[in-house]
Every structure is written in structure tokens, then in C-alpha cells.
Amino acid sequence: MARHLLQLEGLDAAALTALLDRAEAFLPIAQRTAPPSDALAGRLVANLFYEDSTRTRLSFETAAARLGARSLALQGAGSSSSKGESFLDTALNVEALGVDAIVVRSAIAGGAHLLARHVRCSVINAGDGRHEHPTQGLLDCLTVRRALGSIEGRTVAIVGDIANSRVARSAMHALTMLGATVRLVGPPTLLPRSLGSIVQHPERLSISHDLDAILGDLDVVMMLRVQLERAAGGGVSSDYRIQYGLTRDRANRLPPHCIVMHPGPVNRGVEVDDDVADDARRSQILGQVSNGVAIRMAVLQGCIGS
Amino acid sequence: MTSTLLRAGRVICPASGLDATADVLLADGRIAAISQRRGELTAAGAEVIDCDGLMVVPGLIDPHVHLREPGGEHKETIATGVAAAIAGGFTSVCCMPNTTPCLDSGPLVEFVRLRAREAGLARVFVAGAATVGRAGEQLAPMAAMKHAGAVAFTDDGDGIANAQVMVRVLQMTKAVGCPFMQHCQEPALTQGAAMNAGPLQAKLGLGAWPAIAEELMLERDVMLNRAVGARYHAQHLSCAGSAEIIRRARAAGQPVSGEASPHHLLLTDDACDDYNTMAKMNPPLRTAADVQALRQAVADGTIDVLATDHAPHSDAEKARDFAGAPFGIIGLEHALPLYREALVDSGAIAWPRLIALLTIQPARLLGLDAMGLGTLRVGAPGDVTVIDPEARWTVDPATGRSKSRNTPFAGRALRGRAVHVFVDGAAKSVPGSFRTS
Numbered sequence: 001m002a003r004h005l006l007q008l009e010g011l012d013a014a015a016l017t018a019l020l021d022r023a024e025a026f027l028p029i030a031q032r033t034a035p036p037s038d039a040l041a042g043r044l045v046a047n048l049f050y051e052d053s054t055r056t057r058l059s060f061e062t063a064a065a066r067l068g069a070r071s072l073a074l075q076g077a078g079s080s081s082s083k084g085e086s087f088l089d090t091a092l093n094v095e096a097l098g099v100d101a102i103v104v105r106s107a108i109a110g111g112a113h114l115l116a117r118h119v120r121c122s123v124i125n126a127g128d129g130r131h132e133h134p135t136q137g138l139l140d141c142l143t144v145r146r147a148l149g150s151i152e153g154r155t156v157a158i159v160g161d162i163a164n165s166r167v168a169r170s171a172m173h174a175l176t177m178l179g180a181t182v183r184l185v186g187p188p189t190l191l192p193r194s195l196g197s198i199v200q201h202p203e204r205l206s207i208s209h210d211l212d213a214i215l216g217d218l219d220v221v222m223m224l225r226v227q228l229e230r231a232a233g234g235g236v237s238s239d240y241r242i243q244y245g246l247t248r249d250r251a252n253r254l255p256p257h258c259i260v261m262h263p264g265p266v267n268r269g270v271e272v273d274d275d276v277a278d279d280a281r282r283s284q285i286l287g288q289v290s291n292g293v294a295i296r297m298a299v300l301q302g303c304i305g306s
Numbered sequence: 307m308t309s310t311l312l313r314a315g316r317v318i319c320p321a322s323g324l325d326a327t328a329d330v331l332l333a334d335g336r337i338a339a340i341s342q343r344r345g346e347l348t349a350a351g352a353e354v355i356d357c358d359g360l361m362v363v364p365g366l367i368d369p370h371v372h373l374r375e376p377g378g379e380h381k382e383t384i385a386t387g388v389a390a391a392i393a394g395g396f397t398s399v400c401c402m403p404n405t406t407p408c409l410d411s412g413p414l415v416e417f418v419r420l421r422a423r424e425a426g427l428a429r430v431f432v433a434g435a436a437t438v439g440r441a442g443e444q445l446a447p448m449a450a451m452k453h454a455g456a457v458a459f460t461d462d463g464d465g466i467a468n469a470q471v472m473v474r475v476l477q478m479t480k481a482v483g484c485p486f487m488q489h490c491q492e493p494a495l496t497q498g499a500a501m502n503a504g505p506l507q508a509k510l511g512l513g514a515w516p517a518i519a520e521e522l523m524l525e526r527d528v529m530l531n532r533a534v535g536a537r538y539h540a541q542h543l544s545c546a547g548s549a550e551i552i553r554r555a556r557a558a559g560q561p562v563s564g565e566a567s568p569h570h571l572l573l574t575d576d577a578c579d580d581y582n583t584m585a586k587m588n589p590p591l592r593t594a595a596d597v598q599a600l601r602q603a604v605a606d607g608t609i610d611v612l613a614t615d616h617a618p619h620s621d622a623e624k625a626r627d628f629a630g631a632p633f634g635i636i637g638l639e640h641a642l643p644l645y646r647e648a649l650v651d652s653g654a655i656a657w658p659r660l661i662a663l664l665t666i667q668p669a670r671l672l673g674l675d676a677m678g679l680g681t682l683r684v685g686a687p688g689d690v691t692v693i694d695p696e697a698r699w700t701v702d703p704a705t706g707r708s709k710s711r712n713t714p715f716a717g718r719a720l721r722g723r724a725v726h727v728f729v730d731g732a733a734k735s736v737p738g739s740f741r742t743s
Contacts, residue, residue, distance in 0.1 A: 009509065087627070108627040109511040110581035129629070131511030166511060198509035 001302030023298035030293040040069035050106040063296035122303040137170025139292040152179030160224030176204040189235030309333035315357025319682035320662035332688040335731040364665040365397025365689030370613035377406025382618035384421040390708040391428040394638040395724025397689040403435040404463035410435035412454035433458040460487035480536040495519035502575040502590040517545035540564040544589035546599030565613040571648035581628040584714040588633035605654040618710030643720035688731030697723040
């Protein structure tokens with residue numbers, strides 16, 4: 001595996017599958033049915049999070065701990081791209097401490113790329129603005145594979161604020177590369193048509209503004225959070241739930257095997273109704289979190305393991 | 307006063323229709339004589355330059371540059387900016403008012419003119435701010451600025467969004483007899499915008515800058531100006547739709563023109579991939595279809611002025627993340643061969659037309675033709691550029707005259723270069739310039 005993980009765009013099916021396989025092998029450790037590893041003993045991982053994060057930061061810390069690595073946490077106050085210089089300066093200073101990897105989240109599209117151009121240690125993108133969130137995309141793939149047995153040939157709807165979603169971008173690159181059909185669904189204000197051609201296999205990607213029309217064909221429905229902090233507010237009207245919320249009624253029209261995913265945190269009652277989010281037969285929302293630990297173990301091992 | 311005889315070059319003066327092998331005599335700061343009869347012109351003590359195989363043309367004029375002084379001297383100074391101009395073959399430039407403080411008063415215009423005289427290389431004309439502080443609200447003192455030497459008005463860097471203010475600016479620029487130059491960018495459509503709206507922008511997760519943001523303001527201005535009739539000039543056109551708006555307005559007889567820049571004639575938004583801030587422009591690089599449409603608009607006369615939008619920024623500023631990095635690239639030193647590549651080599655226009663777009667056309671726009679600039683007419687100021695059209699060289703930002711090095715053309719193989727530059731009949735050179743390889 002390469003030294004950095006900046007994006008899923010450009011990774012071929014073999015590389016993605018190798019990561020998923022490696023993560024699956026780590027699952028027993030992540031789920032504590034096997035003892036921790038010391039594969040990364042002595043390694044130091046810096047978590048630079050310039051945006052709020054609960055699960056991703058804790059997930060990386062947990063993954064590092066399960067492999068015997070230590071983590072440093074730096075939660076930055078500033079996040080605007082106008083602070084790009086101090087952003088880079090901070091990373092250079094952190095690198096100078098002698099860390100093996102920087103896990104970085106910021107509001108800056110291309111922020112992880114910027115660091116990777118200037119530091120010698122590994123850079124792992126934990127979300128860069130609206131661009132990508134590659135470990136989330138990988139854990140989404142692992143969740144689909146484990147729940148349904150396969151990714152190829154599956155139909156996945158990604159629903160909501162696609163324009164502002166790095167989760168959607170990473171997922172659509174990886175899922176289509178692995179042979180799934182992805183249907184992007186959302187209001188036209190949050191779903192520009194230009195997104196339809198950004199993946200390597202655009203024939204596996206389609207755009208729809210009508211969720212009800214496609215419910216019956218789905219193997220996976222991945223609901224996104226409406227991201228008010230990324231100025232989606234202006235593109236969202238008060239009837240969002242009526243048009244695009246995964247209500248009980250809509251959930252009832254999904255095929256029985258169809259799973260429900262959400263990257264969290266969930267705006268309950270907006271994009272997903274309470275009882276759908278908590279429906280153990282369909283909801284993979286907590287399973288995604290534990291799969292995420294295994295994915296991040298695999299990524300850390302791949303980037304900084306010997 | 308020294309005199310110089312430029313012997314046996316291909317002399318091109320589009321204003322007078324001249325395109326022939328001829329000798330040009332510069333004396334007493336002026337074009338003293340032109341003769342197509344070999345050996346007719348002699349001048350005792352004149353320096354003779356053999357121009358066989360070279361082009362002798364009016365000094366090139368760039369109507370759109372950013373010299374950054376005052377306030378941005380870490381990017382460029384007036385002295386380094388005019389050195390870059392001379393190195394690129396430009397004898398006159400018109401600088402934009404978006405300095406700090408901005409050029410919105412007579413004394414600030416005078417300051418720039420004074421600094422330019424101290425530098426003593428290229429002529430510097432000033433485009434004053436159209437509104438106070440370039441805030442788009444209150445009319446700037448345009449008559450006072452014209453008195454101090456301003457030749458045009460613009461809020462360049464920002465468009466004037468308020469339609470009422472726009473009307474007043476058009477009325478006042480017409481009254482003072484100067485062109486208004488608009489930076490066409492509807493702000494409501496470009497909030498957080500960083501690059502051309504399209505698949506690459508969507509993939510990179512950057513803010514979208516749709517072509518309609520340019521077209522909308524341009525179309526509005528053309529409508530507003532119908533009742534005013536001001537001399538209206540649209541800066542740095544980036545898209546096919548804008549060219550079409552200019553085409554229709556001119557066909558309807560409106561006093562409207564537009565300019566194109568080397569990067570918009572050569573590059574597409576693909577250059578922004580991998581978050582390449584050297585390709586971050588305002589307006590942004592667009593699609594291959596837009597590049598073709600702009601070249602076509604130059605070919606059919608819709609676009610009749612070329613401008614570099616020379617925009618120096620420091621290495622550190624361009625090393626920021628894409629959204630945080632400033633817009634723009636340097637242009638003066640590389641423009642001539644880039645125009646050649648985009649317009650002559652592509653077959654859009656021939657050399658004489660290219661020279662017109664770089665001389666008499668910008669001179670007319672800025673009213674400099676009244677001083678005799680942009681021509682080789684006998685008696686006109688001795689501003690002459692001698693071009694070796696076949697000189698081959700490579701863009702090396704590290705050896706440029708500009709204080710900044712921000713260009714996406716680094717490493718590009720170029721053809722054509724200014725080899726001698728005269729202003730007021732005096733040879734101008736800057737250390738290290740005019741080397742060919």
C-alpha cells in the first residue's frame with residue numbers, strides 16, 4: 001500500500017479489495033474476540049482534527065491502540081481555508097515531533113493532499129472539506145460486503161446532500177469501482193449533474209431526484225446527513241423529510257434484504273426516522289462504526305506498518 | 307540624442323496597413339523615418355541593428371496588469387513589473403487599481419505615475435477605481451483621477467453588482483471620456499467559488515464558478531449601457547457565452563469590446579487537477595469548447611484586445627490550499643509566444659492581426675492613440691518592439707524579471723520573443739532579458 005491514503009478515487013478494484021480483506025482479518029481484534037496486536041508497537045500517530053468529529057477520531061485512536069501504536073490528538077480551533085498557511089505550519093511542526101503518520105481532517109478540500117506534498121511522514125485523510133473521506137468509504141464497502149456477501153452487482157442509493165458530502169464522493173468511487181450500481185438521490189439544489197461523471201465507470205452511476213421511484217430496486221440505502229455547516233441550508237427547504245427522508249413508510253417499501261446505512265451523526269426525524277434508524281433488521285449504523293475500526297487498522301497497518 | 311536604425315526588418319504597423327521589409331529610423335525620441343528603399347535611410351552616428359528575419363512593430367501595449375504597488379510589494383513593485391513588461395516586449399501597460407490602498411483618488415494615481423517614471427522602463431498608465439474603495443457603492447472621483455493621468459476606470463477584482471451604481475458609473479465614465487472596464491462576476495453566483503463548475507470541480511469538492519456568473523453581469527451591462535452609450539470593455543473573457551454577448555452587442559452597434567488572456571486561450575480547467583493552485587484564475591479556466599470559442603471570437607473580430615491580466619503572487623501564497631490560494635498568474639514575460647501559439651499557430655489569425663491586437667487596438671481602447679502610441683507613424687513616440695518570431699525558449703519562472711513566479715506554463719516550450727525594445731526612442735533592456743536558447 002502507498003505511504004498516504006488521500007482519496008479512494010484512482011484506487012483499482014484489487015487495491016480496494018486488498019484493503020477490505022485486510023480489514024476483515026482485523027475484525028476479530030476490532031470486535032475484541034481476539035487479543036490486540038503489537039504490529040505497530042512504537043509507532044506514533046498524530047490526529048489533527050480541525051473539524052468536529054466524534055466517531056472518526058475515536059475510531060482512529062482505537063485502531064491505533066489495537067495495533068499497539070500511540071496517538072497524539074490535536075483538535076484545532078480554526079478551520080477556514082484562509083488559515084491554510086497555519087494549517088500547513090502546524091502539520092510541519094507535528095511532523096518535526098517525530099510522528100509516523102498524520103491523520104488529518106479539515107474543511108479544506110485538498111487539505112490532506114497539501115500536507116502530503118510537504119511532509120515526509122504518512123498522511124491519512126480523515127475528511128477534507130467536500131472532497132473525500134476515504135476511510136468512511138472503505139468502511140461503507142466493508143459494511144455492504146459483510147451484510148450482503150458481495151458488492152458487485154448490488155444497487156446502492158446514496159440519498160441527501162450529495163454536493164456537500166465527502167462521504168458520498170468516497171463511497172461512489174469505491175462502490176462503482178467494485179462493481180456496484182450507485183444511484184445518487186437528492187434535491188437538484190444539492191445534486192449537480194456534473195457529479196454523474198466523476199467516477200471511472202460513469203455507466204454505474206445515475207442521478208435521480210425521486211427517491212420513491214427507486215425504493216423497490218435497492219440493496220442498500222445510504223442516508224446522508226444534511227450538512228448545515230457546509231452551507232447546504234440555502235438548498236434545503238422545510239419539506240426535506242417529505243421528499244427525501246427515510247420514513248417508516250418508505251422503509252416498508254424497501255426489499256426485505258435491503259440494508260440502511262448512515263455515516264452519522266444522524267439528524268433523527270430529518271433524514272431518517274427514529275424507528276428506521278433503530279430497526280435492527282435493516283440498520284447497519286452501529287455495525288458501520290465497528291467496521292470502521294477494522295478499516296482504520298488496515299489503513300494504518302498499510303501506511304506505516306513494516 | 308542617440309538615433310537608431312532598425313535595418314531590413316519585417317515592419318508591421320496595422321494602424322497604417324504597413325507590412326513590408328523596411329528600415330525604421332528612431333531619432334530624437336520619435337519615429338523619424340520609415341523607408342522600404344534599401345539603403346535610403348542613413349543617419350550619422352546612428353546605431354544600426356540588423357533586423358533581417360525579425361519583426362519591427364509598434365511597442366506592445368498590455369491594458370490589464372497588476373503591479374501590486376502600493377501594498378503588495380512582496381508580490382511585485384512597479385519597478386519589477388515594468389522590467390517584466392520590457393522583457394516581454396511591452397512598452398506600455400495599464401495597471402489595475404486593486405492595490406492597498408486602492409487607486410481611487412488623484413494623488414494615488416500620481417503616486418503610481420511617479421514610481422513608473424522613476425523606474426524609467428515601460429510607460430505605466432493607470433486604470434482608476436470606479437467606486438470609492440472599490441466597494442461598488444459610491445462614485446470615485448473619476449474626473450480628478452483623469453486629471454492625474456488615469457486613462458480608464460474599473461473595480462477590477464470585483465464586478466459592480468448593484469445595477470444603480472453601474473448605471474451611474476457608466477454615465478460618469480462617459481462624461482469624463484474614459485472607458486469603463488468591467489470584471490464580470492455576479493457575486494451571488496460565486497460565493498466560495500474556486501474553479502469552473504463541472505465534473506473536475508465536483509470531484510475535487512471545490513466551490514463551483516459557473517460561466518453564467520460572467521455572462522449574467524455582461525448581459526446586464528450591455529442592457530444597461532444601451533441607454534447610456536458609455537465605452538464599455540469587458541475584461542478577461544473566459545467563456546463562449548460571453549463572446550456571443552459581445553458579438554451581438556457589437557453587431558447592434560454598441561461601443562462594447564472585450565479582451566482575452568493567454569491562459570484562457572490555451573488552458574482548460576483540467577489544469578486545476580491535483581489542486582494545482584497555479585491554475586487558479588479569476589475568472590476560472592473553462593472547457594476546451596470555451597477555448598475554441600474565444601479563439602474564434604478573436605478570429606472574427608469580436609474580441610479585439612489581448613491582455614495578460616499579469617497577476618503576481620508570492621510562492622507562499624500560491625502554496626496554500628486551492629480554496630485559500632489567491633487567483634491569477636504572471637503573464638507579461640510569456641505572453642507574446644503564448645499568443646502566437648494560441649492564435650497564429652492555430653490558424654485563427656495571422657501575425658499582422660496579432661500585432662494589431664497588441665498595439666493599436668489597446669491604444670484605441672485607452673485613448674493612447676491620440677499620443678501616437680500603438681503605431682509606427684512618422685512623428686509618433688519611438689516606442690518599438692523588435693521580435694524574433696522563431697526564437698525558441700522555455701518558461702523558467704526562476705529567471706524571470708517579475709518578482710513572482712506563479713505560472714502554470716513553467717517548462718513550456720515557447721516560440722517567439724521580443725529581442726529589442728525601445729521607449730521614446732531609447733533602447734530598454736533589463737539584466738538577463740532577451741536571452742534565447
